[in-house]
Amino acid sequence: MEYTTVIGLEIHAELLTTSKVFCSCKNEFGGEENTRVCPRCSALPGSLPLFGRGAAVLAVKAGLALNCRVNNFSAFDRKNYFYPDLPKAYQITQFNHPICEDGYLMVGGKKIRINRIHIEEDAGKLVHDEAEGVSLADYNRCGVPLIEIVTEPDIRTADEARGFVEQVALALKYAGVCDAKMEQGSLRCDVNISIMPKGSTQFGTRTEIKNLNSFRSVVRAIEYEYSRQKQLVQSGGRVIQQTLHWNDSLGVTTALRSKEEAHDYRYFPEPDIPPLFITDDEILALGKELPVLPQSRQMRYENELGLSPADAALLISEKPLADFFEAAVEVYNNPKSIAAMILVELLRRMNDAGKNVEDIKITPNDLAALCKMADEGTVSRGAAKDILKVMFEVGGNPMEIAKQNGMLMSNDTAEVEKAADEILAANPKAVAEYKEGSGKVFGFLMGQMCRALGKSANPAIIKKVLEEKLK
Ligand SMILES: [Zn+2]
Known part of the structure; x- marks a missing residue:
């Protein structure tokens, strides 16, 4: 029997605020363990959270970038659970009243709906020291602001899931909401997955794979879990609703805990933080701060500028690169020519030198x-x-570089005609062969001409003069 996969995603994105969400500790990646903690984020008795509005600003921008409705009213709740990475023994999140709802993104022409986006705080990190047989807690990440983006179960393939995560990452980067570095954990993804017989509309029992931290592992985990569930069902078994861990080196999912023994989170309204009110005017003003987003740029590059979908996608893959491209097109309105120069010559040099477009000497x-x-x-x-190479390595104006290196093409036909007379006179055999109908020797004569005239030779003019002389 053929099966359809039903996939929903929960994407956690760390917000690019300067401080943590409920205290003034710095929000940064890395550094020495437990150096960015204070009584608030380590939950010392008597400490109270203080909500930093910066997180709300970025959450609203994320909502707008993902086509959501931003709610004028949202509120915080406590999600209670006990785990050593969470000193308060509860996480502050938005359960009943999320900040954004009902969004979507297009992936490969298909609309993937977003159910909600809510703000919450990140937990700390546990480092398991196998040799010593102990686990160490690092609370630097405690209280780092997150948004969780929850989709509807609209995704049907691993590639679609990957495409969605990529599009979300790109939109958040453009909006300045999150740096979306999956390898550093600033963007992480949980996958809900079930299978059902093809043609059915009744979803099967789902499993949840936690904390996938690369595009590749999203794809691999979905493909693995699909085969596992299919095999299970086909051999007469039953999928159990459970939380799974993806083991990237072994390429398998393993059970973390089953939902039967799942936590009762005992959500209740957070008493220490007032609800969040955002006016329509504030939402409008934040919308104006957003740049043109990647999906509209992609469409404009394809439909108005005539670029291929692949070229457009490459250009928008980094906002500074897309901005650079657009600024160049502003000056010289030949998008295809500029795209080709950037994508073929410039990107190659940038990759070789390990540079970003912001760091290069070319304007x-x-x-x-x-x-x-x-x-x-x-x-x-x-x-x-060659000129691009000089511009890349030492900078400078292309016309100046061309002049200094004698690269300007001569449009002086007198010089070309003189050279043609000399070369034809020196190669009577080739001329005779050409007149007998051998096209091949024309290339040879062109080569001789180019060599005689040097870099300044304009091939179009040489060709024209040679053809005239050979008539
Ligand atoms: Zn703190």
Whole structure:
């Protein structure tokens, strides 16, 4: 029997605030353990949380970037559970009244709905020291603000799931909400997955895979869990609702705990933090602070600028790169030529040098000027690449570089005609062969001409002059 996979995602994204959400400890990655803690985030008796509005601002921006409705009223709740990474023994989250609801993102032309986005605090980290047989707690991450983005079960394949996480990561980066570094854990993903017979509308029992921290592990974990559930069902077994851990090195899921013995979180309204009110004017003002988002740029690049979907996707993959491209197109309106120069020549050099577009010596103006020079035949295509190399390595204006290195193409036909006369006279055999119909020798003669005239030679003019002379 054929089965359909039903997938829903819960994405945790750490917010780029300067301080933690309920205290003034710094919100940073890494550093020495337990150096960014205070009475509030380590829950000393008598300490009270103080909500930093910066987290709400970023959560609203995330909601707008993901096409959600932002609620004027939202409120915090306590989620109670006991675990050593959580000194308070409860997590402050938004359970009944999330800040954003009813959003969506398009993935490969399909609408994936977002049920809700809520604000919550991150827990600490446990480091298990196998040699000593102890676990150590690092509370630097306690109280780091998160948003959790919860989708509807609209996703049907591993690739769709990956596409969705990629699109969310990109939108959050553009909006300045989260740096989305999965390898550092600032974006993490839980996957809910079940299978049902093809054609059925009745969802099967789902399992939840926790804390996937790379695009690749999202795909692998879904594919593994699909086969596991399918095998189980086909051999007469039954999927149990449980929480699973993905073992990336073994490529398998293992059970963490089953929902039958699951925690009762005993949610109740957080008494120490007042509800959050946001006016429509505030929402509107925050919306104006957002840049043009990646999905609309992708559409504009394809539909208005005539780029291929793949080229457009590469350009929008980093906001500074897309901004650089757009600034260059502003100066010289030939998007295809500029995209080609960036994607083929510039990106290769940037990758080799390990540089980002923000760090290079080339300005959008100069790149635009270089593309224009190449398109208009002021310099040859080959020379344009050499000029780009100089611009990349030492900087400078492309016209100046072309002049200094004698790369400007000559449009002086007298010089070309003189060279043609000399070369044809020196190669009577080739001329005779050409006249007998051998097209091959034309290339040879062109080569001789280019060598004689050097870098400044304009191939179009040489070709024209040679053809005239050979008639
Ligand atoms: Zn603190």
